[in-house]
Amino acid sequence: MTFDQPLYIKAVDVVAASDLDVVCRLGTFHTIMSFLGSIAYLMHASALEEVLSVMYGSNTVQHVLSGKAHARALRVHFLVHGALT
Numbered sequence: 001m002t003f004d005q006p007l008y009i010k011a012v013d014v015v016a017a018s019d020l021d022v023v024c025r026l027g028t029f030h031t032i033m034s035f036l037g038s039i040a041y042l043m044h045a046s047a048l049e050e051v052l053s054v055m056y057g058s059n060t061v062q063h064v065l066s067g068k069a070h071a072r073a074l075r076v077h078f079l080v081h082g083a084l085t
Contacts, residue, residue: 005030029070036067039077052076 004027011024026034040048052061055076063069064076 005034032070032074033067036070036073036077037065040065040067048080051080055079 008024008026008030014020015022015024049061049065052064056064056072060069060072064073067073
């Protein structure tokens, strides 16, 4: 079964408590948001935030690093990857 984030947490709790034979999955959109947020969490001590602030404003950088602005975040991560390689 596929859920968004709030329902996913509840569904996992219900499945664990009831010992059901069900696999809960996070939806594709929320999986991408979670992945982009985890990259930002891992890169917190690096200068990634300062590099991004050259291209975007501070509020936009916070949304990009949290994964909320997913389209912009994907573009930014591709740009940073291309610059580093």
